[in-house]
Amino acid sequence: MTQKAKAGIMTAIATISLMISGIPAVAEGKLEAIKSAGVIQMGVATEPPFSELKADGTLTGADPDVARLVFSDLGNVDLNPNVVDWGALIPGLMANRFDAIATGLIITPDRCNAVLFSEPVLCMAEAFIVRKGNPKAVTTYEELVASDAIFAAVSGTETSRALSLGMPEDRIMLVPDIFAAVELLKSGRADIIGFPDVTLYQAMKSLSEDEYELLSKVEGEPVSCTAAAFNPANQDVRDFYDSRMVALRESGELQKILSAYGFDPDLPATLSRTDLCGAPN
Structure with a gap:
């Protein structure tokens, strides 16, 4: 190989290196960020049996228990409760003060316009x-x-x-x-x-x-369902939640949690997020 050819190859390699270095790194998804941090910031309100923060700081309730099981698939990820009034839940989620809401938030069309919901977790009258x-x-x-x-x-x-x-x-x-x-x-x-x-x-x-x-069961009122809620920018977390819910339902683990808190374990599977939102969410 001539010196001229070698010089051309070296120039090409240098040019490619510069081009690669100029490509911005792909931003880390929210799900990976949660996994890396080892903690998910959870927005909750005090409403047993959906969610409750005990005096010793333990977060309990059907929704947090389901969320804890869902995110256990990421490894050692802790749920850090951020207890707020009901009216502060969605604003806090949209301001990224927490990563998800798991606290008995009912799926409604208006809320579907603001946040991403998982498939129904709990249903009641x-x-x-x-x-x-x-x-x-x-x-x-x-x-x-x-x-x-x-x-x-x-x-x-x-x-x-x-x-x-x-x-x-x-x-x-x-x-x-x-x-x-x-x-x-x-x-x-x-x-x-x-x-x-x-x-x-x-x-x-x-x-x-x-x-x-x-x-119980006020006459003329439809069954309503709650779900985990996510910032629309974090669809990767919502999609992960949905996929894990399917696996937990197939294994029977989800039904065990719902039954333990007095919920009908089979009712959520009869309704979909799209049904309750009135459109895809």
């Missing part, structure tokens, strides 16, 4: 707790609106339903969690509290059955 004998004679949301009852609930499905039927805002008391709602009911400041049935089953354990009663 709407319920009320009223005073014994149901003195306000309320068994439906229509009757609630037509009555003079003061209604306590978190900002979400229940309050949206009441407002959509024309309930005055001054008869709705927004609360941060079920515990605050129960205190309003016990103090007489609220007449009725509305939450998913499984939440109110738990709440009734702290109330006297001689004074209060549970109206």
Whole structure:
């Protein structure tokens, strides 16, 4: 090989090296970032049996237990709970203050426009707790609106339903969690509290059955389902969550968690994210 040929080859190699060095590195996906960090920042609200932060700092509940099992496939990844009020969950997710929400967030079309949901994790019906004998004679949301009852609930499905039927805002008391709602009911400041049935089953354990009663499965209300939620920029995490959910359902591990917390283990498989969003999400 002539010196001229060698020089040409060396020049070509140098040119290729410069070109490669100028190519930006592929950005690390969110899923890989979580795996590398060994921790996922989880947005939660206090609403047992969906999620609850115990006094010793332990995060429990059906949603966190499912999430913990899902992310265990990444290796040694811890769930770090970020406890906030309901109204701060989606804003916090969008501001990247946490990586996911796993806390009983119900899939609704409006929320589907803001976040990415996993496939349904838990499904339940709407319920009320009223005073014994149901003195306000309320068994439906229509009757609630037509009555003079003061209604306590978190900002979400229940309050949206009441407002959509024309309930005055001054008869709705927004609360941060079920515990605050129960205190309003016990103090007489609220007449009725509305939450998913499984939440109110738990709440009734702290109330006297001689004074209060549970109206489960409010007439005329559809079944609703919760799911894990993700920032739209992190579709890789959502898709991973979905794939692991399929595997956990096939193995029966998912159903064991749901049953342990009082949920119907088979109901989520009968509905899809697209059904509940009203469009692909």
